[in-house]
Amino acid sequence: MGRAPCCDKQGLKKGPWTPDEDQKLVAYIQRHGHGSWRALPKHAGLLRCGKSCRLRWTNYLRPDIKRGRFSLDEEQLIIHLHAILGNRWSAIAAHLPGRTDNEIKNYWNTHLKKRLLHMGIDPVTHKATQSPPLLSSKLSHLAQWDSARLEAEARLARRTSSHDHPDHDTFLRSWKSQATGPLRSDHLPSVPLVPSFMQNWEQSHAQHLASPEFSSCRSTSTTTSSSPSGASSTLEFDSAGAALLLNHLHSSMSSSNSQLNQMESLMSPTSTLRPFDGQDCSSYSSPVPSDSMVQHHCERLMQNSNSSSCTAMNTFPGLISETSMFPSNVGFVDHETSMSVNPCRAPPTTSLWQQPLVQLDSAAAAHAAISSVSDGPSCSVLSSEDESSSSYGSVLQLPPEMLLDLVDSAMGGSNKCMSVAASSAGSCWPDVSQLAGKDYWSNMLKLVGPPCQEMPLAVMDR
DNA sequence: AAAACGGTCAACCGCGTTCCG
């Protein structure tokens, strides 16, 4: 036989709880703990079923429940987690201390979902469903600032969650399966690049590309593209060359000694990055896109915007660019709380990665925002203010995978390149689980692969 | 002043899972 029924369903009270009932429930739980919910109402002198008591306690009376409005950080985290977890409110609530699943669910349904919908973003898929009406008009109000911020968060979250795309999994499995053997990279496609980017790329890697290994296995062709950006070049590697390139990228990113310096020398011959205020940034090891790459990406976005000026800069945890016009705490992450104090309000989780910022005037930002919607999720406008009311203009936030995103977007979103990005990023991620103290992120890291020391390095198959 | 409307959120409902006798 099963259990005995917990209570007689008849004669039980339903509906809103009275203060007297609340007092009885709290007093009983404080003295005895809740123990068995089915037995609690009888012992506490309540004419309620155990289920009702449990809900009242967990959703309202529990002493650690946080009351009041959701903070912006909480909003960002909800959007971010929802993009990954969907409507799993209890799982989302586990990452917002003091908030209940019911509260988060209500807040999503009454606030966040509507705002995303209003911006033309599907709150289920977190993908743009249409041109956001707000972005197609003037970007000059606080509501639009807020909308742009939410849009950026949704995009960022979606891109982060894209690691569990089936194609990506397939490639990761393929990658991992080669741990004991040489990397077979003949499946890597050629990479079409716009000329300015290709020039930067080749300059940055001149030494490597000039090596006999590379020169014997690469070729360059130029084709005319129908895209607004005009002609594009294709940098092609055969399998050996692709393997070498991968190896070069990977080893440069994953080496533990002087990692930041190596990445900087790899990606940014003109970088002006410097440590900020003596902060120990040795625990951070995110790949750093160079100023020139940010500049290039900015140029791409600006090609249709007729903007006259564009100031590029890099920020990432613990470091700040000398070219920054922002307050000195831009991009800084509190080591204790892992909370970002960056005014763009990047979610704490994503702020563990670099947050390249591109400064534009409002008109340019509007154009860039629109082009980013139609041209793929390569960037997001985080904020937009009237030039007259702000010391700085609008801010574009490029996603953390920007470095390889440049390649990825040029390839039309090839899953292979995304995989390279994930592998590289995974190998360079800081210990997020330690910083955030969340088991969840450990699980997320498992999804995208083991840390660098466990990752197989590409080996030339020649 | 009052009806209509819309937003909010605590509480309930129903279903799948877990637990226990």
Place this chain on the structure above:
DNA sequence: TCGGAACGCGGTTGACCGTTT
């Protein structure tokens, strides 16, 4: 091992309240 109740979770409801007409 099985059956049934408890539990946990997500969806839905409806009372309440503020705003608009």
